[in-house]
Amino acid sequence: MSDKELLVTKIREGTVIDHIPAGRALAVLRVLGINGSEGYRVALVMNVESKKMVRKDIVKISGRTVDEKESNLITLIAPNATINIIKDYDVTKKMKMKVPSVIEGLLRCPNPSCITNNDPEAFTNFLTVSESPLLLKCSYCETIIDEMQVVKQVL
Amino acid sequence: MPRALLPKHIISSLDLDRREVDTIFDMADEYEKKGRVSKELSGKVIALAFFEPSTRTKNSFESAVKRLGASTIGFSSSEGTSVEKGETIADTVRMLEGYSDMIIIRHKFDGTAKFASEVSHVPIINAGDGKHEHPTQSIIDLYTVRKIKGHIEGLNFCVLGDLKYGRAVNSLLRLLTKFKPGKVFLVSPQQLKLREEVKSTLNYPVIETSSLQDVIGETDVLYVTRIQKERFADEVEFEKVKESYKVDLKAVEMMKRDSIILHPLPRVNEIDRKVDKTPQAKYFYQASLGVQVRMAIIKYLFGGLK
Ligand SMILES: Nc1ncnc2c1ncn2[C@@H]1O[C@H](COP(=O)(O)OP(=O)(O)OP(=O)(O)O)[C@@H](O)[C@H]1O
Ligand SMILES: [Mg+2]
Ligand SMILES: [Zn+2]
Numbered sequence: 001m002s003d004k005e006l007l008v009t010k011i012r013e014g015t016v017i018d019h020i021p022a023g024r025a026l027a028v029l030r031v032l033g034i035n036g037s038e039g040y041r042v043a044l045v046m047n048v049e050s051k052k053m054v055r056k057d058i059v060k061i062s063g064r065t066v067d068e069k070e071s072n073l074i075t076l077i078a079p080n081a082t083i084n085i086i087k088d089y090d091v092t093k094k095m096k097m098k099v100p101s102v103i104e105g106l107l108r109c110p111n112p113s114c115i116t117n118n119d120p121e122a123f124t125n126f127l128t129v130s131e132s133p134l135l136l137k138c139s140y141c142e143t144i145i146d147e148m149q150v151v152k153q154v155l
Numbered sequence: 156m157p158r159a160l161l162p163k164h165i166i167s168s169l170d171l172d173r174r175e176v177d178t179i180f181d182m183a184d185e186y187e188k189k190g191r192v193s194k195e196l197s198g199k200v201i202a203l204a205f206f207e208p209s210t211r212t213k214n215s216f217e218s219a220v221k222r223l224g225a226s227t228i229g230f231s232s233s234e235g236t237s238v239e240k241g242e243t244i245a246d247t248v249r250m251l252e253g254y255s256d257m258i259i260i261r262h263k264f265d266g267t268a269k270f271a272s273e274v275s276h277v278p279i280i281n282a283g284d285g286k287h288e289h290p291t292q293s294i295i296d297l298y299t300v301r302k303i304k305g306h307i308e309g310l311n312f313c314v315l316g317d318l319k320y321g322r323a324v325n326s327l328l329r330l331l332t333k334f335k336p337g338k339v340f341l342v343s344p345q346q347l348k349l350r351e352e353v354k355s356t357l358n359y360p361v362i363e364t365s366s367l368q369d370v371i372g373e374t375d376v377l378y379v380t381r382i383q384k385e386r387f388a389d390e391v392e393f394e395k396v397k398e399s400y401k402v403d404l405k406a407v408e409m410m411k412r413d414s415i416i417l418h419p420l421p422r423v424n425e426i427d428r429k430v431d432k433t434p435q436a437k438y439f440y441q442a443s444l445g446v447q448v449r450m451a452i453i454k455y456l457f458g459g460l461k
Contacts, residue, residue, distance in 0.1 A: 111265060113263070113265050114266055115262075115265065115266040115267045115270045115284075116266065118264050119244045119264075120243055121243055121244075121274075122245075122266075137352065138266070139269070140269050140270060141266040142352045142353070143265075143352065
């Protein structure tokens with residue numbers, strides 16, 4: 001790995017999320033619940049050339065790891081991302097990700113008449129009906145949302 | 156709670172398997188034989204939580220409860236209830252489950268019955284949730300078909316009208332997944348076609364068309380639903396559509412002699428009143444079967460067979 005490729009200085013401990021579709025780095029941070037106020041040092045690289053994709057985004061977070069549940073949620077908006085856990089400047093683990101079968105809370109149902117938009121105790125719950133193309137179904141009103149709707153909501 | 160101890164609910168017609176539907180049909184036949192009177196549920200209290208106003212469904216359930224020897228509590232329309240004062244659905248369900256052994260719920264929001272079932276420790280029956288489902292209506296519908304035709308398998312169904320917002324239609328088409336129907340025609344204006352999320356849960360092919368004429372001659376069971384004005388942005392468009400989906404004597408003439416016409420009621424103008432006297436018109440008979448079917452459904456949820 002050349003320093004030219006790094007764009008930012010190496011991190012000692014943390015997470016590098018690579019191969020994010022161009023323009024979705026902020027959405028990835030949103031899924032992780034990171035908005036800057038937590039104090040983590042975060043580097044965002046957007047729209048850079050990539051060998052595997054035309055252009056990609058990269059997110060590097062110092063001092064924070066990403067767990068399995070979070071990795072799975074990231075697949076919703078960045079299905080081909082790689083999540084690298086960094087320890088002592090080296091990649092020590094690449095998280096295995098799979099599309100979650102149930103997504104609780106994160107998303108909003110677009111149906112205004114859905115109970116989840118009308119009762120303070122009813123939280124959203126989506127079931128994955130197809131991984132590729134991504135299709136999620138509200139388990140209350142059965143409205144189906146696709147990948148674009150998920151990205152738009154998360155951003 | 157282990158699965159076996161969880162209360163059984165009826166939220167969608169997909170919640171019942173074929174054996175359960177047949178059991179309910181047989182129990183409804185039994186109740187009819189006994190003059191629709193039974194004391195099996197004496198002492199039980201059943202809550203009717205009709206957040207959305209209803210006369211037909213509510214009265215039919217109320218009659219069924221009383222004919223089983225149980226009594227009712229509850230309310231119809233949220234006016235004058237604590238819901239109006241801002242009580243959440245969850246809190247209302249928690250209150251009602253403390254006072255009753257079963258909750259029958261109707262609400263204008265999609266998914267309310269499922270949400271209630273997650274809060275409740277007593278069985279929930281969905282009596283209509285928004286544009287989503289109305290499973291007990293569909294059990295009455297197919298019970299009527301079985302009573303008249305002797306079977307459901309292989310019959311050609313034609314479902315006509317508002318297929319996009321009709322909860323009775325969703326439940327009917329889903330209940331049909333248990334019965335291997337013949338051809339299933341879906342006849343509606345372009346803008347009121349069956350939603351993909353419902354169509355994708357069916358296990359048989361459907362034939363979609365906007366012309367009733369093309370399929371009415373092949374139909375055994377014509378299921379008519381109302382097209383509501385509110386669904387159209389344009390009044391002129393609504394008037395046009397309304398006329399072309401009306402079932403009149405001319406339409407009935409094209410039907411097979413032994414075919415039947417059903418309607419979940421209330422009917423407005425979608426079936427010409429002259430049709431009421433034809434041998435195909437079975438919608439009032441269908442409505443009359445509602446009480447014994449609902450008796451069977453309620454009893455089934457309390458512990459199945461006698
Ligand atoms: N200490 C570090 N600080 C910041 N970024 C790092 C560090 N170590 C690796 N990376 C970045 O993490 C990503 C994965 O590193 P790795 O060495 O596994 O590259 P790779 O072999 O290209 O992996 P992949 O096949 O997933 O692209 C790369 O984008 C790399 O630039
Ligand atoms: Mg690489
Ligand atoms: Zn919903």
